[in-house]
Amino acid sequence: xxxxxxxxxxxxxxxxxxxxxxxxxxxxxxxxxxxxxxxxxxxxxxxxxxxxxxxxxxxxxxxxxxxxxxxxxxxxxxxxxxxxxxxxxxxxxxxxxxxxxxxxxxxxxxxxxxxxxxxxxxxxxxxxxxxxxxxxxxxxxxxxxxxxxxxx
Ligand SMILES: CC(C)(COP(=O)(O)OP(=O)(O)OC[C@H]1O[C@@H](n2cnc3c(N)ncnc32)[C@H](O)[C@@H]1OP(=O)(O)O)[C@@H](O)C(=O)NCCC(=O)NCCS
Numbered sequence: 001x002x003x004x005x006x007x008x009x010x011x012x013x014x015x016x017x018x019x020x021x022x023x024x025x026x027x028x029x030x031x032x033x034x035x036x037x038x039x040x041x042x043x044x045x046x047x048x049x050x051x052x053x054x055x056x057x058x059x060x061x062x063x064x065x066x067x068x069x070x071x072x073x074x075x076x077x078x079x080x081x082x083x084x085x086x087x088x089x090x091x092x093x094x095x096x097x098x099x100x101x102x103x104x105x106x107x108x109x110x111x112x113x114x115x116x117x118x119x120x121x122x123x124x125x126x127x128x129x130x131x132x133x134x135x136x137x138x139x140x141x142x143x144x145x146x147x148x149x150x151x152x
Contacts, residue, residue: 008024031052052067068110099127102138
């Protein structure tokens with residue numbers, strides 16, 4: 001089972017939205033089938049990246065990405081793209097969903113490249129406007145990517 005506490009530390013150290021440690025422990029316990037963790041080759045205990053996701057209750061062939069993050073020291077090496085590819089293969093998902101804040105170029109590029117690799121179209125729509133959050137949080141735009149095929 002994934003080490004929820006280590007994932008919490010990784011998320012906290014790398015600027016992801018902060019959630020409680022309990023949330024990560026819960027994910028590792030109950031959503032293990034829709035999460036993937038990347039570790040270094042020399043030390044397979046230390047996570048350097050992760051994706052946590054869930055199958056939409058109303059549409060189980062659609063997997064929604066809750067969080068994806070890669071340690072700053074390991075970025076731009078294809079790890080996040082590979083995490084999404086593994087998630088797609090592991091779950092057999094038909095559609096991938098995620099939300100992206102408008103200024104997060106890395107995240108937007110990650111999901112658009114995923115769509116390209118899997119021959120899928122990408123549609124976007126406003127999901128949560130800025131004023132749905134407490135002050136200081138950007139809007140979240142939903143990306144819907146599908147239908148997904150094997151990587152090209
Ligand atoms: C978003 C994030 C997960 C990407 O991780 P990564 O392992 O560096 O991503 P990859 O190396 O797989 O890159 C995927 C694509 O995005 C591009 N990309 C990655 N970071 C980028 C950046 N800062 N600016 C522009 N493009 C970027 C890569 O070049 C690659 O495209 P390519 O295939 O055309 O080369 C990482 O930047 C991160 O953890 N950010 C902080 C947390 C976050 O914002 N998560 C998303 C919201 S929950």
